[in-house]
Amino acid sequence: MKQSTWPGRSDGSRFKSLPIKHQFHQSEFKSTSKFWSASLASRQIRSSDGDFSKLPFDILTKIAASFTLPNLQAASLVCKSWSEGLRPLREAMLFLKWGKRFKHGRGGVRPNLSKALESFLKGAARGSTLAMVDAGLLYWEIGDKDKAIALYEKAAKLGDRSGQCNLGLAYLQAEPSKRKEAVKWLFQASKSGHVRAQYQFALCLHQGSGVNCNLQEAVRISLLVLLP
DSSP: OOOOOOOOSOOOOOOSOOOOOOOOOGGGGHHHHHHHHHHHHHTOOOOTTOOGGGSOHHHHHHHTTTOOHHHHHHHHTSOHHHHHHTHHHHHHHHHHHHHHHHHHTOTTOOOOHHHHHHHHHHHHHTTOHHHHHHHHHHHHHTTOHHHHHHHHHHHHHTTOHHHHHHHHHHHHHSSSOOHHHHHHHHHHHHHTTOHHHHHHHHHHHHHTSSSOOOHHHHHHHHHHHHOO
């Protein structure tokens, strides 16, 4: 049976965030807390005069790594410095566009997975988590799961919720499975409203897989996902 990770970037989520009531033991998500503390710290703009143009390019790129083209275009209008700093990500959107064309045979081109992967990797090299996830999906589909996981992990650490969800699913399917790591990333994606991650996280709670069993919380999350 062919295994696959969740393919959609637009998952149709109706929820802005998920209020998690389950009380986890501190040891369960110790590494996650460290990650979010570092992530939040990297997003703080420390400038006495409020000059956004002084934000270092590496931090700007990390903040905007999961931006879509419209958001990148809007951010690029803030100031000349941001426009220059976000140039690689705007270029990544072009490679992402061509990657999707080659993958699905759209825009007057024939399907070509090799060219699609090449385009996605060029976009990923410019810092786009969207391209990282799409490249990871292709690697997963052709059976190169180690490379797929590496790209998912990179996107996940940059805050991409699809990358977090796919990384969690990949860890569940790994041999041997890494259930605690899987739950950690599914939990992160769930908090930001990723429907597939919410469903899978609820399933882990129901089965006690990688986390303490909590049927009440599993049912609550499932109802949030299923009910309109």
